Every structure is written in C-alpha cells, then in structure tokens.
Amino acid sequence: MxxxxxxxxxxxxxxxxxxxxxxxxxxxxxxxxxxxxxxxxxxxxxxxxxxxxxxxxxxxxxxxxxxxxxxxxxxxxxxxxxxxxxxxxxxxxxxxxxxMQSEATEIKEVQLKTKMITARGDTISYDLKAFNSKNDRTLADVMRKIPGIEVNKDGTILYQGNAINKFYVNGKDLMEGGYGTINNSLPKDAVQKVEVLENHQPVKILQDKVPSDQAAINIKLKNSVTMTGRGEVGVGLEPFLWNVKLTPMFFGQKSQWVVNYKTNNMGEQVENEGNILAFGSSWEGRRSNISQNNWLSVENASVPDLPVKRYLMNSVHYLSANYLTNIDKKKEWELKANANYTNNAVERESNSITRDIQQGTQYTTRFLNNFYTDKLKGELIFTKNAKKGFFKNTTTFSQFWNADRAVAERNDKTGYRFGNEALESPTTSFQNSLSTIIPWKEKMVNFKSYISYQDDRQTLEISPANYLQFPYRDSLKGPLKTIDFAPGSTALQYFRIKSLDTSHSANISFTTKGWTFTPQVGFDLSTDNLTTNFDGSTVNNKPDFAGLAYENDLKFTRINPSASVGINYKSESWSLFSSFPVNFNNIKAEDAFRNVSKSLSKVTFTPNIFAQYSFASFFKASVNAGISNNFGDIQTAYAGYILTSPGGFNVMNPKNPIPETNTKNGGLRLEYRNPLNNLFFNVGYRLTDTKNNLLASSAVNELGFSVIEYIESENKRTNNSLYVEIGKYFPKFKTNASVTFNDTSSKSQSRRNDQDIDTKNNGNTLGFKFNNTYFSWMSIDFNMTKSWNKQSNGIIQNDLGKTESYTHNLNVFFYPLENHTIGFYWDQINSKLGDTKLNNGFFDVSYQFSWAKKKVDFELKWMNIADRKVFERINVGDATITQTTMQLRPSQVMFTVKFNFK
The missing domain is CATH 2.60.40.10 (Immunoglobulins)
Incomplete structure (x- = not known):
C-alpha cells in the first residue's frame, strides 16, 4: 500500500x-x-x-x-x-x-450536425441521440452508456465517480433529490440533451463566492412545455403475476408535476424511487431520508448478491405525487408539494451452515420471513433562489406502521429447536428545516434552523421462549452458562424512544477579491428518552428478568454551542472551501432506575478543507482533509440489557465513560475530462484513521447466541483506498468502454470470548463496462466485476480468509426485422473460498414488437429459463465461516405492453 x-x-x-x-x-x-x-x-x-x-x-x-x-x-x-x-x-x-482576415462562407446546403459531447465553461452537454440504442426507452437506459456517468443499482447518478448534488429538468428541481422516478420513467424521445454542471453551487447568491466540488445534472427537453411519461401493464405465470407502472409527467415554464403509481408481485423493487439521492448544499438547510430507529429486529434470512428481480418475493403498491409551481410574477418563489405512500409485503427464506473456527463447533439455521411495510410521507417546501436572496423552508411528516415476522429453526449439539418471532414497529416523525440568506450591503447574513421530533415504539415477541439459549456469567470472569427459559413460555422485549433534535445557527459573509469569509455561531440541543423492559420466565429463575438489569429508563441530552469561520476562494483556476469550527460539547446520560449518571464536557477543534485546481483545460487536481469527533448517542449509553435480536442481547457497562470517536481523513484526486476526444478518467487515494475509547466484546456460546458488551479499551481502525477509473467513447465504432480498479486495506480490533482479535483486510476489485451499438442488427451491454479479498486475524487465517468473486451482466439485443427485437440476458455470479467453488448462472430471453406509429411495445419475456431455485454463497466473519443457500424466484413468463403518455 x-x-x-x-x-x-x-x-x-x-x-x-x-x-x-x-x-x-x-x-x-x-x-x-x-x-x-x-x-x-x-x-x-x-x-x-x-x-x-x-x-x-x-x-x-x-x-x-x-x-x-x-x-x-x-x-x-x-x-x-x-x-x-x-x-x-x-x-x-x-x-x-x-x-483574423474576413472570409465570407458560401453555404450551398444547410446541414445541422450536432456534436455528441460539447463543453462550454463548467457545462458539458451530451446529445442523447449519439448514445442510445434501438432497445432503449427511458432516460436511465441511455445515461448508463454516457462516458463519465454511472447509474448505480439504487438509481444514484455518479459523475466521475462522485454523486451529483442536484437533478434538474429544464433548470427546475422538482424532485428535491428524489430523482429516481424521473430517471426511470422519462421517455428518451422527450429529451434533447443531458447537461453536466461541474462545480455546481445550487444557491445562486453564493455562486462565484462559495465553491462546490460536486456536479449537477440538467435534463433539457425538446419542448419548453412537455406532457409525457411512461406506462407499462404486464401479466404473467406462474403463479399469477402482475406489473403495472403509470407515470404521467408535465414540464411547463411555470409549473411541473409527476404522478407515479407502480404495483407488482414479480420481483421489481419500486418502493425506493422516492428516496433522496441528491442532497444539494448545506446552505439550503438539512435534508435526509426519514427512517425508523430500528433497535429491535427478528432474525433475517440472507439476501443474495444478485439483481433484486432474481430473488425478491414481493407484493408492492407505491404511489407518489410531486408538484412544483411559481407563486410570483418574477418566478423567484417556488412551492413544492411531495407525497408518497408504500404498501409492501416481502417473503424471504434462507438456510445456513455456520462453522465457528474459534470454538470448533457447527450449527445450522433456517429463517423464513414475512416483512410488511406501511409508510406515508408528506413534504411541503417554499423556496426563493435568486441572485439577491435565498429562502427555503421544508416541512416533512412521516408515519410508519411496519411489522416483521420470522419462523426460525436451529440444529446444533442440543438438537432441533423452533421459534416464532414477531415485531411491531410504529413510528411518527416530524421535521422542519429553515434557511435564509439575506444580502446586507456587501455582506450576506444566513440564518438556519432545524427541528426534528420522532417517536419510535417496538415490541419483539418470541414463542416458545426456550428457542433462545443465551450465555451469561454469574460473576465478572466466571464461566459462560446458558439461560434456560421455561418451556412453552413467551419472551417479550418492549422498547420506546422519543427523540427531539434542534439546531440553530447564524453567520455573516464578507466577500473581497474572490475570497469569502464566513464567521458563524450555532447552538445544537438534542434529547432522547429511552424506556425498555424484557419479560421472560426462566428455569430456577436464573437470571432474574424482573431485576433492574433488564430495564432501561434513560435520558440522554446533548448541548453543543459552536463557533466557526469559513474561508472560501473562487477564481478561474482555483476553488477553496474550508471551515474551522470550535465545538463546546456537553453530554449527559441519566438512568434513574440504577442511579447511573454520566457526563462529558469537552472542547474540540474539527477543521476541514477542500482545494481544487483546474489546469490545461481538461485537468482538475484536488486535495481534502478533515477531523471529526463523535461522542456517542443513546445507543452507546444505556446500561440495561436489551434483546436487540433473538440472536443476542446488547448491553453497555454502566461504569463506562461516554463513548468518544475521533476520525481523521484525507484524500488526493486527479480528474481528466476531455469532451473533444471523449476521454474521461479519475484517480484518487483516501486515508481514514479512527480512534475509539470503547471496544465491542462479544460472548458467544457454542449455539451461536451472543451477548455483546462494550468495554473501556482504546482501539483503532484504519482504512486506505486507491481507486482508478478510465472511460472513453469511440464514436467511429459507437462503443463506450470503461475500466475501474480499487485497492483497499483496513485494520480493526474487537474481542470475542475474551480473545482480542486484530483483523486485517485487503481487497482488490477490477471492473469493466462495455456497450456497443455499431451494428444495425445488434447491440451489446456488458458489465463485469472481479474481486479478491484476504482476511486474517489469528482465527481466520491462511486459505480460510481468501475469497474470490466474479460477476457479470450481459444483455444482447438482436434486430432481425424492423420493429422486432430479440433479447438475451445472462447474469453470472461466482464465488470461491479455498477449494469450495459456487457458480450461479441465470438466463432470460425476450421478444418485443414495436408499433412504431403509436410508440407502443409488446414484450414477451421468459425469466430464469433454467428454473434455478436457490443461490449459494460463502461469508467469512471474524471467527466464523457461513455457507448460505437462499431462495430465488422460480421461472416465470411475462407479457407486457409498454407505452408513452403523450
């Protein structure tokens, strides 16, 4: 390294x-x-x-x-x-x-020939027609072929390896970061070009004052007023399958809207399309994907490293609506209203054989899950983004009514055991984020305020309780014993946490000769109230679950005044962003049940800096470094046992101090993007060093059940990564190709059954992407990843810690006749540990007829032709090796009608 x-x-x-x-x-x-x-x-x-x-x-x-x-x-x-x-x-x-000498040009015939990639300033434009193939239908289909741009499985768009910060359509940010719906459903025929806005600062009043290292995407439509969208209706066998997608869209000069309804039971994951994938600028306030505080869980079946469509047994309904309108004549003020509702049921099954190398034991497990998601989210946003001022207020409300079920089976040296597990987890969440920037003479004043309240309740039930076999000790260093639950009884874990998080800040900015200085003061206050209780009956009443050891009544308070100064610089070649904050951390954790009170008062200095230099028209070199401190949260402060999963209790030692984590990171990056010869590459190195004062110590019995406790012991984690990516488009051959390479190494510490474990990991990944549309009768898309990993820690060592994997996705489309398409799909996933090799291949075939005049496609598709029932995988843990078999979707045939709204 x-x-x-x-x-x-x-x-x-x-x-x-x-x-x-x-x-x-x-x-x-x-x-x-x-x-x-x-x-x-x-x-x-x-x-x-x-x-x-x-x-x-x-x-x-x-x-x-x-x-x-x-x-x-x-x-x-x-x-x-x-x-x-x-x-x-x-x-x-x-x-x-x-x-220059004048030279009149005689134009005999006017021919317009658009360049496929053009650059002007910080804007690079891609002509979509240059990259699409006959089988492409949506924006996402084509964007996957554009050099310098990647589209991840979750829909996230990367430019030169980094996530974008904004996604615009005709210059408007309708989706507020949740752009997956448009990317997957906007017909390619409606798009004129895709623009990459490099070093994009989305807050207009800060442009040329506060630089940004992120890029944005702007989709320019062919018409200034566009009514479009995409729809699909499909049915199939066996059993009865359905797939419905209806996404009409309207993009006007004053208003835009998207309505989206998708439902299927054929393995397509659509419920995450509303996730926020681009987070804009911190000057806009705070935004995040709302999630539950999932402390408790049932035992979960494993998920294969496959495209979701191969294994997801689902029945989902997802409805969303996004609306934007200008509410003033100058078109500076915008009102956005977003809402979505998800109803989803997922079934999952896996079987595992686990070898515990440390203890020389082996056990098998089988988990059958049913997950039920019922979620509602609404959002209202008022925005003014003008050269003379900025205002943004975002109000978000979310409600969850989720429930999980599991049937668990275990076979070990004690014999066969069976358990039913159920989790109920309703959550109510409310957030409001406000940010405003007011010009004051030659200065700018910024006020930000954030308030969040969330109430999580969870109840975990296991029946019969004697399925559980947890280790415990009568004394601190005594031998491990096993808790014996009363046969036929039920174990219950109750949990509730109410969280209030507030953050307020004010700053003033001075700009002179390209430099911007921003002194800021802030005040953060958060409180968490945690109450838990475990109820269960044991044989001989050992241990006593009625005691305080299995209850929590904890109040965790964090008060953090801060002062900082930001120093930014922007010129034709240089961009500098830096912040130098001083934080006055005050934390207190109080548990009245066990008379425990912990506190911490500490002043920290956490600077960060980013500098970028642009040179030779096509190059950008950058360096970044930073220090951060985290003093834990309520998840690292409770002192009573909590059954976080039927697989084990978690507990914090009441004598432990408040957890402290210090992280230092730095990186170098070199970028080259030349639209004149369609060549893009970036190379970078990153180092992260993290120190903690608490160490995870697990007591694991021979049956695989555990109790995890955090003990006071300084430990360190380091991570080094080197990455290279190069991509080029060959217009003569209508081919886009890219190669990526990553080299990572890490070191970490833990403790298992009183044995200190120092784990070293070294991994290498080689990736290759290729697509070609040169032939009129065929197009090819190919993606390949090859990985090598070596792990050693004294328990897992030699060949036991060496694993290899290979994955490729090949899509080939043939066009034997006009408007006729035959598709062939091949997904291959191989893994290797020592002499054990697991090869998993999947094949699909499709036929599509296009009614060109009406822009309607009729598709017949046969998926998983070989009817492969299971997927096999090997995982290497700190002290275990697990071979898992996961249930897959059966062979199925779908007939689908696809069309555009127009």
Whole structure:
C-alpha cells in the first residue's frame, strides 16, 4: 500500500507541475473589432490531438493553459466568417494577440450536425441521440452508456465517480433529490440533451463566492412545455403475476408535476424511487431520508448478491405525487408539494451452515420471513433562489406502521429447536428545516434552523421462549452458562424512544477579491428518552428478568454551542472551501432506575478543507482533509440489557465513560475530462484513521447466541483506498468502454470470548463496462466485476480468509426485422473460498414488437429459463465461516405492453 501511495503522489504532483504554460491574448478582425466565441486550440505539431482549448469572451479575450513536453506547439484559431489561423509558437508563458482576415462562407446546403459531447465553461452537454440504442426507452437506459456517468443499482447518478448534488429538468428541481422516478420513467424521445454542471453551487447568491466540488445534472427537453411519461401493464405465470407502472409527467415554464403509481408481485423493487439521492448544499438547510430507529429486529434470512428481480418475493403498491409551481410574477418563489405512500409485503427464506473456527463447533439455521411495510410521507417546501436572496423552508411528516415476522429453526449439539418471532414497529416523525440568506450591503447574513421530533415504539415477541439459549456469567470472569427459559413460555422485549433534535445557527459573509469569509455561531440541543423492559420466565429463575438489569429508563441530552469561520476562494483556476469550527460539547446520560449518571464536557477543534485546481483545460487536481469527533448517542449509553435480536442481547457497562470517536481523513484526486476526444478518467487515494475509547466484546456460546458488551479499551481502525477509473467513447465504432480498479486495506480490533482479535483486510476489485451499438442488427451491454479479498486475524487465517468473486451482466439485443427485437440476458455470479467453488448462472430471453406509429411495445419475456431455485454463497466473519443457500424466484413468463403518455 505504501508503494501505491508513493506512485500516486508522484503522478499527482508530476501532472500538476510538469511544463504547465499559459497563453492569453485578444482576437480581433481586420478593423480591430473584438471577435467573440472564437475557438483557440493548442496542439502538438504533427499530431491530431488537442492539448487544450479556450473560447473568446465578448471582448475577444482568451486564455488557454496546457501541459506539453514539446519545445513548440501549434496554436489554431477558428471563427465564423473568418479565415482559420494557425501559428507555431514556443512552449512558454506568453501573450499573443491576433487579427483574423474576413472570409465570407458560401453555404450551398444547410446541414445541422450536432456534436455528441460539447463543453462550454463548467457545462458539458451530451446529445442523447449519439448514445442510445434501438432497445432503449427511458432516460436511465441511455445515461448508463454516457462516458463519465454511472447509474448505480439504487438509481444514484455518479459523475466521475462522485454523486451529483442536484437533478434538474429544464433548470427546475422538482424532485428535491428524489430523482429516481424521473430517471426511470422519462421517455428518451422527450429529451434533447443531458447537461453536466461541474462545480455546481445550487444557491445562486453564493455562486462565484462559495465553491462546490460536486456536479449537477440538467435534463433539457425538446419542448419548453412537455406532457409525457411512461406506462407499462404486464401479466404473467406462474403463479399469477402482475406489473403495472403509470407515470404521467408535465414540464411547463411555470409549473411541473409527476404522478407515479407502480404495483407488482414479480420481483421489481419500486418502493425506493422516492428516496433522496441528491442532497444539494448545506446552505439550503438539512435534508435526509426519514427512517425508523430500528433497535429491535427478528432474525433475517440472507439476501443474495444478485439483481433484486432474481430473488425478491414481493407484493408492492407505491404511489407518489410531486408538484412544483411559481407563486410570483418574477418566478423567484417556488412551492413544492411531495407525497408518497408504500404498501409492501416481502417473503424471504434462507438456510445456513455456520462453522465457528474459534470454538470448533457447527450449527445450522433456517429463517423464513414475512416483512410488511406501511409508510406515508408528506413534504411541503417554499423556496426563493435568486441572485439577491435565498429562502427555503421544508416541512416533512412521516408515519410508519411496519411489522416483521420470522419462523426460525436451529440444529446444533442440543438438537432441533423452533421459534416464532414477531415485531411491531410504529413510528411518527416530524421535521422542519429553515434557511435564509439575506444580502446586507456587501455582506450576506444566513440564518438556519432545524427541528426534528420522532417517536419510535417496538415490541419483539418470541414463542416458545426456550428457542433462545443465551450465555451469561454469574460473576465478572466466571464461566459462560446458558439461560434456560421455561418451556412453552413467551419472551417479550418492549422498547420506546422519543427523540427531539434542534439546531440553530447564524453567520455573516464578507466577500473581497474572490475570497469569502464566513464567521458563524450555532447552538445544537438534542434529547432522547429511552424506556425498555424484557419479560421472560426462566428455569430456577436464573437470571432474574424482573431485576433492574433488564430495564432501561434513560435520558440522554446533548448541548453543543459552536463557533466557526469559513474561508472560501473562487477564481478561474482555483476553488477553496474550508471551515474551522470550535465545538463546546456537553453530554449527559441519566438512568434513574440504577442511579447511573454520566457526563462529558469537552472542547474540540474539527477543521476541514477542500482545494481544487483546474489546469490545461481538461485537468482538475484536488486535495481534502478533515477531523471529526463523535461522542456517542443513546445507543452507546444505556446500561440495561436489551434483546436487540433473538440472536443476542446488547448491553453497555454502566461504569463506562461516554463513548468518544475521533476520525481523521484525507484524500488526493486527479480528474481528466476531455469532451473533444471523449476521454474521461479519475484517480484518487483516501486515508481514514479512527480512534475509539470503547471496544465491542462479544460472548458467544457454542449455539451461536451472543451477548455483546462494550468495554473501556482504546482501539483503532484504519482504512486506505486507491481507486482508478478510465472511460472513453469511440464514436467511429459507437462503443463506450470503461475500466475501474480499487485497492483497499483496513485494520480493526474487537474481542470475542475474551480473545482480542486484530483483523486485517485487503481487497482488490477490477471492473469493466462495455456497450456497443455499431451494428444495425445488434447491440451489446456488458458489465463485469472481479474481486479478491484476504482476511486474517489469528482465527481466520491462511486459505480460510481468501475469497474470490466474479460477476457479470450481459444483455444482447438482436434486430432481425424492423420493429422486432430479440433479447438475451445472462447474469453470472461466482464465488470461491479455498477449494469450495459456487457458480450461479441465470438466463432470460425476450421478444418485443414495436408499433412504431403509436410508440407502443409488446414484450414477451421468459425469466430464469433454467428454473434455478436457490443461490449459494460463502461469508467469512471474524471467527466464523457461513455457507448460505437462499431462495430465488422460480421461472416465470411475462407479457407486457409498454407505452408513452403523450
């Protein structure tokens, strides 16, 4: 790893400093009138490769920075109705002015030929027609083929390996980060081009003052007023299957809306489309995906590393509506209303054989689950985003009525045991986030306020209770014994937590000569009230569940005043974002039941910095570093036993101090994106070092049941990662290809059955993506990932800790006749541990007829042709090796009608 770091640093600083030169000047015509929008390119003599380029501004001025080892370079100037100009110049910093000769252009025939990728400033535009294939129907289908852009399985869009911060349609942010619905359902025929807005600052008043290192996506539609959308209706066998998708959309100049209803029982996951995938800027306030405090859980069947459609046994209904409208004549104020409702039932099954290497034992488990989700969310947002001011208020309400069920079976040295498990978990949640930026003379004043209240109640029931076999000790260092529950009795774990979180801050910003200074004061207050109780009957009353050891009545309070100064800089080449906060942490945990009171008062300094330098037109080099502190939360402060899962109790030692975690991180990154030759790459290195004062110590019996306790012991975790990604589009062959490589290593500490475990992990992953639409009769999409991992900790070592995996997804489409498509799909997932090799292959085939005039598709698809029933996988833990068999969807046939709303 040290060699990798050294090589990366050499590459990073060599490219940054080697032979970097700048040419600037002014371009005019014969009369001395400035020529705007003229292109200036730098090329190496005798080579058809552009090193750098620039565009003249309205005054005819240009500036081009480039890197070359040649002694001379060619400078070329082109402008409409002007004679092209070429001059060989020295490779040195200089100022060159040019006069161009007028040359009238006789246009015999007007032909418009749009470039597939164009760049202007920080905006890169992709012509969608250049990347689509005959089988593509939606925006997401095409975006997966664009160089420099990736679309993850959850719908997240990455540009140059990083998540975007905004997703616009015609410049408007209708979805507020939950863009999965539009990406998956917007017909490609409605889109003119996709724009990447690099270094995008979404708050207009902060543009050119506070830089950003993230990019945004803007979808430009063909028409300024567009009524469109996508629909599907499908039925299938066996058993009876259905799949309905109805997503009409409207995009106007004043208002936009999307209505989405999707339901299916054929394994398609649609309920997460409303998740927030882009979080914008922290200046906009606080936004997050609302989730439950899931402390308790039933035992869960394992999930295979496969596309969801292969294993998800579901019955889902998902309904969402998003609406945006301007409420003033200047179109500065926007009102957004978003709502969604989910009703989902999921069935899951897996069988496992677990070998405990530390104890030399083995046991088998079988879990059959039914998960029921009932969730409602509503959101109201008022926004003003203008050059002269900013205001945003977001109010969110969520309600969950979730329930989980499990049938668990175990076979170990004591014989066969069976248990029914049930969890009820209703949750009520409310948040309000306010942020406003007010201009004051040459300054800006920003106020932010955030309030969140959440009430979680959970009840976990296990029957019969003698399914449970937990370890315990009569004394601190006594031998492990097993709790014997009364046969036929029921075990109940009650849990409730009420959480209030508030955060308020004010700052004022001063801007001068590209520098912005932002002093800020803030005050955060949060309180959590936790009450729990465990009820169960044991043989001989050992241990006594009626005692205080199995109850909690804890109040956890955090008060955190803070003061900070932000220093930002923005120029043509440099971007700097830094913050230097001082936090006055005051934490108190009180449990009246056991007369426990813990407190912490500590001042911390947690600076962070990001700096980026753009050079040679196509390169960006950046460095970032930061320090953070976390002093735990109520999950690390309770002192009574909680049955978090039928697999084990969790407990905190009441004598432990408040948990403290200190994290230091730093990274380097080099980016190259050249739309002139369709080449994109990025390489980076990241180091993270984390120190804790508490260590997880687990007592695990021979049956696999455990009690996890956190003990006071300083421990450390480190993680190093080196990554490289390179992608290129070959227009002559209509091919997009990319290669990725990751090298990661980590070290961590834990304790199991009084044995200290120092775990080392080293992993390498190679990825390859390829798609081709060169042939009129065929198109190919191929994705491959190969991984190697080695783990060692004194228990898992030698070949036991070496694993390999291989995954590929191949989609081939044939077009034998006009409007006819035959599709072939192949998913392959292989894993290896020692001499054990598990190969899992899946095949689908489809036929589609397109009624071109009506833009309607009729598809017949046969999935899982081989009718593979189960998926096998090997997992390596700290001290265990588990081989798991997971239930899959059976072979099924679907007939679907697909259409556009228009």
């Amino acid at each position: 040290k060699k990798n770091i050294t090589l990366f640093l050499m590459l990073f600083f060599t490219v940054l400093t080697f032979a970097q030169k700048t040419i600037s000047g002014k371009i005019t015509d014969d009369d001395g009138v400035a020529i705007p929008s003229a292109s200036v390119t730098i090329e190496e003599p005798g080579k058809d490769a552009i090193l750098a380029y620039g565009i003249t501004n309205s005054k005819g001025e240009y500036k081009v920075t480039f890197t070359s080892g040649e002694s001379n370079v060619d400078l070329k100037v082109k402008a409409f109705n002007q004679k092209p100009l070429t001059k060989q110049i020295n490779n040195s910093d200089q100022t060159l002015n040019f006069k």
